[in-house]
Amino acid sequence: MSFVPNRAASRLPLSGxxxxxxxxxxxxxxxxxxxxxxxxxxxxxxxVWLFIFAAGFxxxxxxxxxxxxxxxxxxxxxxxxxxxxMIQLFNGLQSSLSMxxxxxxxxxxxxxxxxxxxxxxxxxxxxAGICVSLLQVYAFLAIAWFWEVEAPPIGYLTVLxxxxxxxxxxxxxxxxxxxxxxxxxxxxxxxxxxIFPMFFTSSALYPLWKVQExxxxxxxxxxxxxxxxxxxxxxxxxxxxxxxFSALVVAGxxxxxxxxxxxxxxxxxxLMGRRGGPDAAx
Amino acid sequence: xxxxxxxxxxxGTASEGPSALSVEKVTHRFxxxxxxxxxxxxxxxxxFTALLGPNGxxxxxxxxxxxxxxxxxxxxxxxxGHDVRREPAAxxxxxxVVFQARTLDLxxxxxxxxxxxxxxxxxxxxxxxxRAREALxxxxxxxxxxxxxxxxxxxxxxxxxxxxxxxxxxxLLLLDEPTVGLDIGSRAxxxxxxxxxxxxxxxxxxxxxxxxxxxxxxxxxxxxxxxxVRAQGSFAEMVADSAGDLSAxxxxxxxxxxxxxHAGDAP
Numbered sequence: 001m002s003f004v005p006n007r008a009a010s011r012l013p014l015s016g017x018x019x020x021x022x023x024x025x026x027x028x029x030x031x032x033x034x035x036x037x038x039x040x041x042x043x044x045x046x047x048v049w050l051f052i053f054a055a056g057f058x059x060x061x062x063x064x065x066x067x068x069x070x071x072x073x074x075x076x077x078x079x080x081x082x083x084x085x086m087i088q089l090f091n092g093l094q095s096s097l098s099m100x101x102x103x104x105x106x107x108x109x110x111x112x113x114x115x116x117x118x119x120x121x122x123x124x125x126x127x128a129g130i131c132v133s134l135l136q137v138y139a140f141l142a143i144a145w146f147w148e149v150e151a152p153p154i155g156y157l158t159v160l161x162x163x164x165x166x167x168x169x170x171x172x173x174x175x176x177x178x179x180x181x182x183x184x185x186x187x188x189x190x191x192x193x194x195i196f197p198m199f200f201t202s203s204a205l206y207p208l209w210k211v212q213e214x215x216x217x218x219x220x221x222x223x224x225x226x227x228x229x230x231x232x233x234x235x236x237x238x239x240x241x242x243x244x245f246s247a248l249v250v251a252g253x254x255x256x257x258x259x260x261x262x263x264x265x266x267x268x269x270x271l272m273g274r275r276g277g278p279d280a281a282x
Numbered sequence: 283x284x285x286x287x288x289x290x291x292x293x294g295t296a297s298e299g300p301s302a303l304s305v306e307k308v309t310h311r312f313x314x315x316x317x318x319x320x321x322x323x324x325x326x327x328x329x330f331t332a333l334l335g336p337n338g339x340x341x342x343x344x345x346x347x348x349x350x351x352x353x354x355x356x357x358x359x360x361x362x363g364h365d366v367r368r369e370p371a372a373x374x375x376x377x378x379v380v381f382q383a384r385t386l387d388l389x390x391x392x393x394x395x396x397x398x399x400x401x402x403x404x405x406x407x408x409x410x411x412x413r414a415r416e417a418l419x420x421x422x423x424x425x426x427x428x429x430x431x432x433x434x435x436x437x438x439x440x441x442x443x444x445x446x447x448x449x450x451x452x453x454l455l456l457l458d459e460p461t462v463g464l465d466i467g468s469r470a471x472x473x474x475x476x477x478x479x480x481x482x483x484x485x486x487x488x489x490x491x492x493x494x495x496x497x498x499x500x501x502x503x504x505x506x507x508x509x510x511v512r513a514q515g516s517f518a519e520m521v522a523d524s525a526g527d528l529s530a531x532x533x534x535x536x537x538x539x540x541x542x543x544h545a546g547d548a549p
Contacts, residue, residue: 012375016404019404023407027387031387034389109383110381111402112351113377114374115374
């Protein structure tokens with residue numbers, strides 16, 4: 001250590017950015033491995049829906065042939081993409097909210113004293129969260145395969161970019177919410193006010209034309225729910241097809257949420273500083 | 283009470299280069315509440331500067347501003363001459379922090395915590411492991427590198443946090459009430475540890491506390507109360523009017539506007 005300020009160190013080299021992002025992803029994966037309970041519950045939740053809910057409803061709800069499906073499908077095949085999106089929704093909100101409110105609060109402060117720009121740190125955090133969600137999704141798909149949810153082999157590859165995009169949207173949404181709403185301190189209220197409404201007012205459980213038949217206002221709500229488009233993007237991608245409109249909506253929402261989160265966490269925008277004082281950040 | 287308020291700023295004197303930390307005329311409010319009012323202070327390199335103030339004095343707010351958790355809208359904060367607003371990367375890379383709240387990952391090992399922090403400063407994994415060993419060696423905990431943080435005592439965790447704050451070799455170390463919750467023995471050991479670092483590396487240290495016993499003759503002292511710097515100077519200057527009793531000098535400073543509710547916080 002020297003008294004002389006090291007000028008060279010004030011320029012952050014590109015390799016440092018990569019190291020920083022790799023470090024954030026590495027830590028997230030270590031935590032993931034350490035928390036087997038979290039992995040298990042992330043897996044059990046959609047499987048309960050698949051095994052019990054879908055089994056119960058397969059006789060009630062007949063799903064006619066709609067794209068991307070080319071034949072009549074079982075109800076569990078229809079709900080699988082929605083359940084995948086639900087995994088990502090839980091994961092995105094859980095990691096973002098715990099980051100601010102739970103014991104990770106301290107870790108957040110450590111993250112933010114890194115000399116790298118804040119947008120980059122938040123993006124790295126999101127990328128790390130998406131990596132974890134991918135593990136959960138593929139584990140789910142592997143089990144669902146034995147439950148007659150069989151996508152074409154290529155679909156398991158083509159769904160990957162869709163998962164990255166939807167993971168980015170849901171993760172940045174969580175990040176934005178975590179910075180804006182201090183009331184959402186416990187996960188139960190997040191479940192009530194965010195996860196369930198988003199999940200139920202989307203095309204995850206029933207095709208939108210069915211919703212339109214039964215309730216027009218609800219159909220409008222579904223149309224304005226970004227989660228619907230995440231589900232549809234995943235649904236088409238799982239069958240090797242690209243759904244441009246959904247991709248556009250999901251990408252657009254990702255950008256809006258991400259910019260919102262970056263502004264909210266930017267010290268010069270001061271959203272954190274204006275609310276509450278030091279206790280708000282402890 | 284006759285202590286001179288705020289000795290002149292020594293920042294930027296030619297012979298020494300810029301101070302480790304210089305805060306100039308910083309005011310910060312949360313809504314209508316004034317948390318810091320025109321605060322100026324200076325931490326020269328190689329100095330132990332105690333930021334002394336009762337609970338709620340604004341110490342943590344000041345730390346949040348220096349570490350860029352909040353933005354300073356007025357005044358200037360410089361780390362080694364780098365303004366934290368205009369050159370945040372240069373400022374933050376020279377800064378090591380130990381926050382008041384525990385910020386270690388309890389489920390990860392000591393080494394994993396340190397390596398993670400090193401990568402946040404762009405230090406690659408191989409070099410990070412080496413630096414982690416060095417840093418642990420300095421705080422005497424190298425044999426605990428593989429242990430989960432959860433298995434350590436409170437005092438050991440604090441020493442790990444200091445090792446972590448040093449891993450990217452900063453020139454300024456900020457510690458926000460680092461001895462809270464520690465027993466007397468661990469407290470003394472921690473203070474001694476940080477003083478050794480100043481002697482060996484010439485770090486500038488800003489040590490926020492409300493515990494008078496942690497301050498030694500030879501330290502610089504800044505008294506912060508209700509968001510304002512009430513006095514700053516050397517230990518000798520502080521106690522000149524109270525017969526060498528820092529406690530009395532401090533209580534008189536924080537009491538003078540009838541803040542009896544706060545005075546009880548200082549032992």
